[in-house]
Amino acid sequence: TMTDESNADLESEVMRIKSVYAQRQGSVRYSWINKGNLFRVQQLERDILAILRSRDFKNLHDKRILEIGCGRGQWLREFIKWGASPDNLTGIDILPDRVVNAKQLCPQGVQIHCGNAVKLSFANASFDLVFQFTVFSSILDMTVKEMLAREMLRVLKDGGLILWYDFFCNNPSNSDVRGIRKHEIAHLFPNCRIDLHRVSLLPPLARLLVPHSWLGCYALERVRIFNTHYLGVIRQN
Numbered sequence: 001t002m003t004d005e006s007n008a009d010l011e012s013e014v015m016r017i018k019s020v021y022a023q024r025q026g027s028v029r030y031s032w033i034n035k036g037n038l039f040r041v042q043q044l045e046r047d048i049l050a051i052l053r054s055r056d057f058k059n060l061h062d063k064r065i066l067e068i069g070c071g072r073g074q075w076l077r078e079f080i081k082w083g084a085s086p087d088n089l090t091g092i093d094i095l096p097d098r099v100v101n102a103k104q105l106c107p108q109g110v111q112i113h114c115g116n117a118v119k120l121s122f123a124n125a126s127f128d129l130v131f132q133f134t135v136f137s138s139i140l141d142m143t144v145k146e147m148l149a150r151e152m153l154r155v156l157k158d159g160g161l162i163l164w165y166d167f168f169c170n171n172p173s174n175s176d177v178r179g180i181r182k183h184e185i186a187h188l189f190p191n192c193r194i195d196l197h198r199v200s201l202l203p204p205l206a207r208l209l210v211p212h213s214w215l216g217c218y219a220l221e222r223v224r225i226f227n228t229h230y231l232g233v234i235r236q237n
Contacts, residue, residue, distance in 0.1 A: 039206055051232070069138075
């Protein structure tokens with residue numbers, strides 16, 4: 001049971017996150033026209049598909065999938081492209097305008113909810129795959145992170161996967177994002193098998209180099225030294 005104090009802390013964190021994302025609206029950094037962003041997304045797609053293949057998630061058609069922090073539904077639509085059925089896809093986001101956009105952009109059948117994922121309305125063991133992309137690094141309050149992680153585990157089926165993609169390093173120019181290292185992920189998901197590896201070339205470096213050499217950026221990302229995110233899976237023991 002949440003106390004009045006923890007409820008207040010949760011509401012404060014939600015308001016902070018809404019304010020931060022409102023300031024990012026329309027940023028060219030996240031546009032498909034931006035070559036650095038295009039490089040990141042296409043590399044990430046390759047890496048995600050490799051993980052799904054290796055975990056026997058090649059056939060997504062009958063998998064029930066939930067995205068935490070779905071935004072405008074970009075990755076939900078990617079999963080449809082990869083073979084998932086719209087009727088099996090669900091997204092949740094705390095920002096009403098993004099939910100409206102997601103409902104407009106996603107096919108009928110995809111369920112998009114406006115709400116806070118620390119209090120999911122779904123039954124236990126509802127989903128085969130639960131994924132979050134750069135949500136946890138946007139949450140600065142540890143209690144909120146713990147609540148969210150518990151809910152993700154609660155709605156995950158036995159044998160299901162949590163797909164994780166997030167910063168592991170801090171951004172010196174953005175105090176609203178805090179990288180999450182492996183020890184913190186292990187704390188958030190106790191008694192779980194966690195398999196992560198470094199992906200995504202440092203964004204400013206990618207934006208600088210991609211217009212000159214796509215192949216050079218690909219080679220540099222494969223070295224992993226200048227990568228900034230963890231991608232991988234979390235499974236319950």
